[in-house]
Amino acid sequence: MDLEKQLKEIEAMGIDHIAGATETPLRPDAFELSDIEKIASIKKDVQSIMQTLGLDLTDDSLKGTPTRVAKMFVQEIFGGLHPDRKPKASTFENKYKYQEMLVEKNITLYSTCEHHLLPIVGKAHIAYISNGTVVGLSKMNRIVDYYAKRPQVQERLTMQIVKELQQVLNTEDVACVIDAKHLCVNSRGIRDIDSSTVTSEFGGAFKSAETRREFLDYIKLDTEF
Numbered sequence: 001m002d003l004e005k006q007l008k009e010i011e012a013m014g015i016d017h018i019a020g021a022t023e024t025p026l027r028p029d030a031f032e033l034s035d036i037e038k039i040a041s042i043k044k045d046v047q048s049i050m051q052t053l054g055l056d057l058t059d060d061s062l063k064g065t066p067t068r069v070a071k072m073f074v075q076e077i078f079g080g081l082h083p084d085r086k087p088k089a090s091t092f093e094n095k096y097k098y099q100e101m102l103v104e105k106n107i108t109l110y111s112t113c114e115h116h117l118l119p120i121v122g123k124a125h126i127a128y129i130s131n132g133t134v135v136g137l138s139k140m141n142r143i144v145d146y147y148a149k150r151p152q153v154q155e156r157l158t159m160q161i162v163k164e165l166q167q168v169l170n171t172e173d174v175a176c177v178i179d180a181k182h183l184c185v186n187s188r189g190i191r192d193i194d195s196s197t198v199t200s201e202f203g204g205a206f207k208s209a210e211t212r213r214e215f216l217d218y219i220k221l222d223t224e225f
């Protein structure tokens, strides 16, 4: 397909983000290169983009950018692609016999939109009802951070967080709501600075209206950032 036709198709898609399956679409050979090899390769790619844009890469302010961006992609903002970085599963027995809902709210979330490679900034709210296993509270933040550090669509991110916690906690009774701003919407394209996107995934007991209501009452959605 020629480039002009592709550009027209992308334009026709507009800002409507298409959500795919729960899994991040990775190729089977995704981890054949080491992190260092990836950094070296991406450095050249970024150099090429800047070169094409007509930037002077010998300028003091620009010369470190390709290396900096390559490192940031591989080790930071897309670091969650690598399964080695997945937080270790450390669970505990629910000794207090706490049978109620546990809610961890306002977890700060930084991710990257996979359609524009621009930031997604927001808050995640998670709830679960223990069936005998509990996790440390910071574990939930780490799981959010791990899946956020990938090229993402918000719908998939929400589902990945719930699926992971369902496995770790050995229960279906997990829910997640994400309220986030997409800079591809806020800063370019339609430039709607005030809009934010809310996605939710309700597993097990959270499919019942009453349980879901209790969770939503706890988090009282309120976007202030």
Ligand SMILES: [Zn+2]
Pocket (backbone or CB within 6 Å): 113, 114, 115, 116, 117, 118, 182, 184, 185
């Ligand atoms: Zn986008």
